[in-house]
Amino acid sequence: MPDSPLPVIDLAPSFGHDPQALHAIAARIDAACRRDGFFHVTGHGVPLALSHHLFMLSRRLFALPEEVKRRWHVDLSGGLCRGFDPVGWQALESGRPADLKESFYLGVDRGPWDALVRAGTPNHGPNQWPDEALVPGFQATVEAYQATMTRLGRHLMGLIALALKLPREHFEPFQRNPMPVLRLLHYPPQSASRLDGQIGSGAHTDWGGLTLLAQDESGGLQVQREGEWIDVPPMPGTLVVNLGDLMQRWTNDRYRSSLHRVVNRHSGRERFSIAWFHDIDYHAQVATLPGCHDASDPPRYPAITAGEHIVEMYRRTTLPEAA
Numbered sequence: 001m002p003d004s005p006l007p008v009i010d011l012a013p014s015f016g017h018d019p020q021a022l023h024a025i026a027a028r029i030d031a032a033c034r035r036d037g038f039f040h041v042t043g044h045g046v047p048l049a050l051s052h053h054l055f056m057l058s059r060r061l062f063a064l065p066e067e068v069k070r071r072w073h074v075d076l077s078g079g080l081c082r083g084f085d086p087v088g089w090q091a092l093e094s095g096r097p098a099d100l101k102e103s104f105y106l107g108v109d110r111g112p113w114d115a116l117v118r119a120g121t122p123n124h125g126p127n128q129w130p131d132e133a134l135v136p137g138f139q140a141t142v143e144a145y146q147a148t149m150t151r152l153g154r155h156l157m158g159l160i161a162l163a164l165k166l167p168r169e170h171f172e173p174f175q176r177n178p179m180p181v182l183r184l185l186h187y188p189p190q191s192a193s194r195l196d197g198q199i200g201s202g203a204h205t206d207w208g209g210l211t212l213l214a215q216d217e218s219g220g221l222q223v224q225r226e227g228e229w230i231d232v233p234p235m236p237g238t239l240v241v242n243l244g245d246l247m248q249r250w251t252n253d254r255y256r257s258s259l260h261r262v263v264n265r266h267s268g269r270e271r272f273s274i275a276w277f278h279d280i281d282y283h284a285q286v287a288t289l290p291g292c293h294d295a296s297d298p299p300r301y302p303a304i305t306a307g308e309h310i311v312e313m314y315r316r317t318t319l320p321e322a323a
């Protein structure tokens, strides 16, 4: 396995009952969250066959003709951010040209009877599913992956609570009816004809709770540390975990939501990744955690509603539809 400048944390012992092992993992997570808010995890329990299968289906999906993919364009999701977004839809770094990537967004598949949907909660509703005949097994595999990542995300939130010297269940009330997002990403090869300054994903921080990222072997993900871009190398079988803005706010800046970007440097090579944004309940109030403020370090941020923050960030990074 290649070396990484980020810690590689084996989660396997955290699924057992040895309190010392748990304490040791929580301490490593604490250090990683304070430094960059970025680390690799092994022993995470996500079956390799499941993520391989999802990568394979993602390749199949993005290989479809553009006009077919546009049948599930996000703009057809009725104001939800669900479905296919082509190159040109998003610029994560303001002032840069559109990111050189296309993606497919999937959320919790909620029908019209769902209480949050009936209440008109932004971004809550049904997915747009590609036709089963075009990408056989897509829905079943996505749902299996979503279930696995929901469990892992909750598990990690428990470890982060321990890292913050809070009860392991501290974040449970914020994840009763959450709004996680699965995003399949495809970075076409960066060609000579690309626009000036155009890269796979412009520099950004993630907006929500945790991101759990599976990347293929191409490389290209970079995180900013003390003003320098450092590579987050692919390490087969591991996931990259990074904290989003809400974790930084919650911890009063003790934990970091770091700038990162994707530069697909291999000419002629496409890159695939799968991001799981483990976001909390839309209506969850994120206010400075106990233990993260005192008289000498009062809360730096007002309380914020998780969903409102995330929906606003979608709005800010979506480009007006190119003609």
Ligand SMILES: O=C(O)CCC(=O)C(=O)O
Pocket (backbone or CB within 6 Å): 183, 185, 201, 206, 213, 215, 221, 260, 261, 262, 273, 274, 275
């Ligand atoms: O594709 C990647 O490696 C990272 C994607 C990312 O940072 C994002 O979608 O927020």
Ligand SMILES: [Fe+2]
Pocket (backbone or CB within 6 Å): 204, 205, 206, 211, 260
């Ligand atoms: Fe990101």
